[in-house]
Amino acid sequence: MFGFTIVWSGQLISVLASTMTQFALTIWAYEKTGSATALGVISMAFIVPFLLLSPIAGVMVDRHNRKLMMMVSDLTAVTATFGILLIHAFGELQLWHLIVASVVNGLGNTFQWPAYSAAISTMVPKEHYSRTNGMMSLVESAPGILAPILAGILLPIIRLTGILTIDVVTFFLAIFALTVVHIPQPVKSEEGKAGEGSIFKEAVFGFKYIFARRGLLGLLTFFIVLNFIIGLSANLFTPFILSRTDNNSVILGAAQSASAVGAVIGGLLVSLWGGFKRRMTSIFIGEALTGLFVLVVFGLGRSLPIWIVAGVLGSIFPVFTNGASQAIWQSKVAPDVQGRVFSARRMIAWSVGPITPILAGLLADYVTEPAMQADSWLAAWFGPLVGTSPGSGMAVQYLLTGVAYMLTVLLTFLFFPTVRNLEDIHPDHDQVK
Template identity: 45%
Template sequence: MNENNRLSGMRGFTVIWFGQLVSMLGTGMTNFALSFYIFQKTGQATALTIAIFCFVAPSIILSPLAGALVDRSNRKLVIILTDLAAGFVTLAWLVILATSGDLELWQIYLGNIITGAFNSLQFPAFSAAVSLMIPKAQFSRAAGMLDFAGAASNILAPAFAGALLGPIGLVGIMLIDVVTFVVAIVGVAIVRMPQPEPEEIPAGGQRPSLWQDSLYGFRYIRQRPSLLGLQFAFTALNFISAFGAIIATPMILARTANNAGSLAVVESIAAFGGVAGGLLMSTWGGPKRKVKGVLLGMSAESILGPVVIGLSRAVPGWAIGSFLSQFFIPIINGSNQAIWQSKVPPAVQGRVFATRRMIAQISFPVAVLFAGPLADRVFEPVMNSGGVFAALFGPLVGTGAGAGMSLMVLFSGLLGIAVGLIGYSIPAVRNVETILPDFDATPVVPAATAAEAAP
């Protein structure tokens, strides 16, 4: 098929989106089934966390290098390659299981490392490709559709995997996953993805080395205070909100005497919030000034999410707060993505977006290291009956088991409100959309200059 005759624009993106939705569903089913398999095999949470770390670590660490590779390559082929790699890993696991009947932990860890390494390529390649596929006015809608797909798979994948694990086993679920990768690859293959114009290299100059290109994203963001401030706000919120997100699960279990049903209700309703937010963003497109969706959205999410969750002491309050928190996330992410896609030239988006992702995501594992010890050794003891802060904060969050973690969630919400408002109070950040020109803006020649140039 001639490249020019392939689907393009929003229709083409919708085809790719559907393929990614199917693929996310298959991947989610495999992740659920593998988590069950690992815990059943070891009985240890540590094995699960190591498996997650093996995927996340290379995905974050290799991001700058991945961005440089994306900008040097055909982005359509990169996306197909990442899906092929993930599919081959799942296929290898499937063959091992089918032939030996057992999957060793080291094989799962190795597979996750490989998948995580290729995953570092997918975000910058996909984001950069979409920037040239669809009009700027559709950027936030496209991001909303992707958030909707992720939230929908979070609801459906555990349900499908749980229902199918007994009848068809882990092998059957992995086979379904392989088929979903094929759907995603076909969706990308039949769509037209324009390539950006090559970067101009000064006469007599040489293209920077791969290592120099890997550092380009850091330099690009640092040299633009508006984008740097926006990234700082996003990274700060990720770090702060990670404390609340990590602690919310043990908080609910502690306050319900380890009632798994209560936790399941809260998490399911939260996932529906993500679906609702993604659906709204994909139809509405977000506020006209996207920076309001980012910074004011951060404050709204924090006050209606973590603050409500922290102040609540029962399932209804936790469910409402979780729903609203997840509802605002697609609005924040979609608005932020639209700003970056509009301002950063497509030729360098791979490097810049990969760096941006690394800076934002590296805060999460750092928060993981501190959240547990802070809860167990500081907040829980001081909020026990007779604890140092029990009299001061007890009227707000109660005392006893889980109260200290509720206070942590509440504090994370209050700090999140501050991050959004402080970011919005800084002119260079608040006016990012007017300070920085869009990448396709045509320079306007001043009238005086034009007159002087006239014969």
């Protein structure tokens, strides 16, 4: 666990700085364009490289030294940040620069996620998978508490250039942490040997592996549907808050920090407790409560106190569901094929990624927002709940997707035993003879 903790610490510091950069650049982009669609385009640019190159990345992770793959992915990401820093320093920063940088960041993440996820399986014992996944969730959530506040304080003082500089420096700290830690390579399994061959054969191996296992495929499909539903609203977080508060970045930062507090609490609970013994129980309960707080309660809110309550409570439960899901995959899939399988899994799961940010923005800009500010049936139905001021249309999207989200969880639990009983259907990889 010591080596993992060193790598984890480097990532925690680096992600804190990167989250500050993301916060500052998001405000910059929205102030320049005033468009939720523009923010969706930036999000889409991050996802597209992953969808195109993910199978190849999985092959590279399984074929080559995983520490090297982790370092290369970090270097790719810092290149994008350094490029934005230089362009901004010369006063030439434009929206399309952020889109290009998002593409490069997406390319780095394509290799980073499967490499880091697979490395956990060789760095820590199986009984600690849930705990380490809880710690990794803290890397994603803990910076969200401090980053918006720090960025809000530092932005007027050191400007965007200073924020970007901090980000670049911390990237190299994370890379240094990798250099001093030993990351074991996985032992070859029979499945791994059977999947060896050309790049094409190895690239499709991950997909064949998943589709040959009904329980894992069902779990993946379950999350795809939920990701699509929540994406129709969650991508509107920033424009929703800003439109409700007359572009108040302080309230936006506080709301983001509140969500991060919940995620940190969830991460600490998972790290200490590990969740229910039956991991699918954690997933079903957690997802139902996620839909309630992240979408329904949050959408009904018109002030910071409601958003804080919804953000804190709604961010606790996804940590349990994601940690439980990741532990299931790490337990069921042999470590030497996890790069390919995890890349295929994430590529399939993110297949809706390029669609939802754009669709969410278009629905808000051209359908729900205009409808809620006019004499329409939508305003008549939902006006008493969310009002008819700017942001009310996006609130309707939150409410409707929240109901759909919770119904999906309920129907899956009741009518899909392959998913419900996944842990009994497929043995752990160390139990396969």
